Amino acid sequence: MRDFWNQVDTYAKQWIKEAGDRIKASFSRELVIETKSNPNDLVTNMDKDIEQFFISKIKEVFPGHRILGEEGYGEKIETSEGVIWVIDPIDGTMNFVHQQRNFAISVGIFENGVGQAGFIYDVVHDELYHARKGKGAYINDQQLPPLKQVSIEESIVSLNATWVTENRRIDPSVLSPLVTRVRGTRSYGSAAIELAYVAAGRLDAYITMRLAPWDFAAGKVLIEELGGVVTDLEGKPLDILDRSSVFVAKPGLHEEILSTYLSKYKG
Ligand code: IPD
Ligand code: CA
Ligand code: CA
Ligand code: CA
Known part of the structure; x- marks a missing residue:
């Protein structure tokens, strides 16, 4: 085998x-x-x-x-x-x-x-x-070393500006307070690169509203291998054959963002 x-x-x-x-x-x-x-x-x-x-x-x-x-x-x-x-x-x-x-x-x-x-x-x-x-x-x-814990204040979060302005998938008031609190935000325009950057510790989290299996399949394996957490925006595991929202982050940070900010998201 x-x-x-x-x-x-x-x-x-x-x-x-x-x-x-x-x-x-x-x-x-x-x-x-x-x-x-x-x-x-x-x-x-x-x-x-x-x-x-x-x-x-x-x-x-x-x-x-x-x-x-x-x-x-x-x-x-x-x-x-x-x-x-x-x-x-x-x-x-x-x-x-x-x-x-x-x-x-x-x-x-x-x-x-x-x-x-x-x-x-x-x-x-x-x-x-x-x-x-x-x-x-x-x-x-x-x-790559295992992913370490980081506070929200010291984290760089990748997300597209779409999700904090009027859009049809998420109320902008869910993520805008998070954007205000984090050290910085980034957006690279390639889900795979953003997931790879989370694995490499260059980003601490990545949040997006709609990806397909081919966008996240490889990144999920990489991030989980390093102890990062990969779910949808409700904290549920991703289905490798289905489209969904995607939220990945370092351990601890994932739990904190999920309970403080994403609990207000109605999927
Ligand atoms: C797209 C990119 C983009 C993401 C889109 C994807 P594609 O993939 O990953 O960052 O926001 O949702 O469709 O079409 O360039 O392979
Ligand atoms: Ca893609
Ligand atoms: Ca493509
Ligand atoms: Ca495409």
């Missing part, structure tokens, strides 16, 4: 690096940009190309594994049995298009609903955040 996961880990890293090289090579070419659900929901030929690249590799080496990917080239998955690769070929497509940075490849691998491996690759910085359940978490070859 250990050999099996070592093999999965080795292939995943190899394919992620190769996918990163393809993305970097695309910088000098013109992108084909389309929109999906609204004019700001962008998708490019590279999002599609990279997802198809992963699917062809996985199917070749692990034909029994199933794949859930944002661009829909995987399969329709209704149960969490067996091994499932949850893939976001480019997380932060808007940043990819506008900035050519602040985007990542995100790959989470689950077995019977349990996260076994997580990979978030910040292509431009060549930083691969990776974790195996029970085997520690790393940035490239550097092992």
Whole structure:
């Protein structure tokens, strides 16, 4: 069994690096940009190309594994049995298009609903955040320490300005008092990078109202491996096959924000 996961880990890293090289090579070419659900929901030929690249590799080496990917080239998955690769070929497509940075490849691998491996690759910085359940978490070859407690006053919280202005998902009065109290707020425009930053201790918490499984699958494995807490905004565990709100934080901080601020949130 250990050999099996070592093999999965080795292939995943190899394919992620190769996918990163393809993305970097695309910088000098013109992108084909389309929109999906609204004019700001962008998708490019590279999002599609990279997802198809992963699917062809996985199917070749692990034909029994199933794949859930944002661009829909995987399969329709209704149960969490067996091994499932949850893939976001480019997380932060808007940043990819506008900035050519602040985007990542995100790959989470689950077995019977349990996260076994997580990979978030910040292509431009060549930083691969990776974790195996029970085997520690790393940035490239550097092992990450377990997450330590921090007070609200000393914490940096990542959240989008949308959630403290009028929006259809959360009353702005729930999070604005938290924004006033924390040391600082940030917003990077890539859920995967924000989750990786929580794992790396660069952020203390991340709060967002709606993510899909491919946005949070890898980050959940990384953060939990380091003792961080991963739930929705009501404090409930995330379902790896469903969209939901996401609230991740260092231990202690999670409990405090949940009881002091998020208890006022009506989901
Ligand atoms: C998006 C990014 C963004 C988050 C959105 C996601 P995509 O993913 O992670 O930060 O706020 O909800 O959809 O579409 O760029 O892969
Ligand atoms: Ca997208
Ligand atoms: Ca995404
Ligand atoms: Ca994406």
